[in-house]
Amino acid sequence: MSQLSRNARAARFLVAPSVLLLLAWMTVPLAMTLYYSTVNFNLTIPGLRNFVGFENYIFFFTDPSFFAGMSNTLVLVGSTLLITVVLGTLIAVLIDSPFPGRSLVRILLISPFFIMPTVNALVWKNLLMNPVSGFFAFLSKSVGLTPIDWFTDVPMLSIIIIVSWQWLPFAILILMTAMQSLDQEQLEAARMDGAGPIAIFRHITLPHLARPLAVVVMIETIFLLSIFAEIFTTTGGGPGTQTTNLAYLIYSQALLQYDVGMASAGGIVAVVLANIVAFFLIRVVGKSLAGE
């Protein structure tokens, strides 16, 4: 046998460790969640594990905090997407052509993405949004306004601002990279034909950014559906359930109320939700894979 085909055969086996590990990581816990979601299982009551069918799901769906969790999740994901995609596109276009100090500007713009979520949340909560000594309170006072008590008066908006600050740089980073592959000759030709900046943006830039934008929306959605640390370190889901999203709700049922059955039912709901988004993302990525 030649060295060529021997190497080819050996190579086939190299993919096995990754596949086996990920297969185990994907199926074992998920199967367990599925099983737990059908039994009455509370960590504070040892030995209790009787089959209850869909009861956990019924409890989960009829729990008033489920509706709050669902709508908070949608509001958080929707608003953050809107803010990051719109501003991200504008900023990416703004910094596309050279100007003095562009590379430093780029570094400053993408920096928030590399800040760990707990630092992000606490810096905003204390140094900026504190109603007494925070920087925003100082700004309000200096123009004669009453400072906003961010986490009491507008808790959800505060979370949205914090999360958007972290994810706007992600959108900028992806979109400004995508801008670089824009056909400059086509741009020049459009300008020669007298196309204004808005016409160029609408008919050349936006179509060019269509796929990167789709990728940004879907990847952000996947991560935003699971936002946890920002809520955990600032509001703890409150006041009431005003900032409880699906992820935080499931966490509190599992590790604060020890109701494994119900938390697992919630977990399955979260998985189904994420899968709907993932289905579309994988189609887009699959197309780019086939197009190579």
Place this chain on the structure above:
Amino acid sequence: MKLHTEKVVKLTLVTIVSWLVAALLFFPIFWMILTSFKTELNAFSSPPSLFFWPTLENYFVVFERSDYVRYAWNSVVVSFASSILAMLIGIPAAYSMAFFPTKRTQGVLLWMLSTKMLPPVGVLVPIYLLARDMSLLDTRTGLVIIYTLINLPIVVWMIYTYFKDVPKDILEACRMDGASLWQEIRHVLIPITMGGLSSTFLLSLILSWNEAFWSLNLTASQAAPLTALIASYSSPEGLFWAKLSAASTLAVAPILVFGWISQKQLVRGLTFGAVK
């Protein structure tokens, strides 16, 4: 001539607006760093003090009292170990799929990507119970296993796209010379793609360093990394802004630098090769 002035005006405008936006977005980080050099009294003062004698006291206190070094060491060990492991498992897989594709390769790649989309809360309960039963709760080993698995799909994907860019002729030539599989990877492929591999490693490092779902849920006092240390400042008795800022600045500084270095290559990994 008129065209020229128009251009100058436009350039000036773009420059000013860009710098303003950048300053605005960077402000929270700047403010955090500034606060870390204030005294606690100054940090709370309103209006905020802009001119003050900088002090390093917070940094000393953070190092001494909150056991910063232990948390930082946990972060270092966990993110390096999980990234190295993910590379060791991921490079062979990417090699196999990039150079010896079969009918199933594309399906396998997309399936790997789909494991990344499993929301962590969906498996929180079983992972927590499994970790508890295997005595992996609050251990660095537990975190390393989980971080390796959650970063593996991204690592395989990113390396796959870099390997795809390598001209096949080079590898075939070295196979003709009778190089074994190991020699081929070790002496030809890895040196050629070193840049891409380092960016992949950096991305994995950044993601592990900043991970704050599993670290908050699975660690307590022994294995807690920096994300968890900072979270402990959220309790009312921990409200020391200057010290929080100093601890935070130390926690984000290395990762910020890594991010700056590898910003261009990160796009590939973060979008699974869909944007290059």
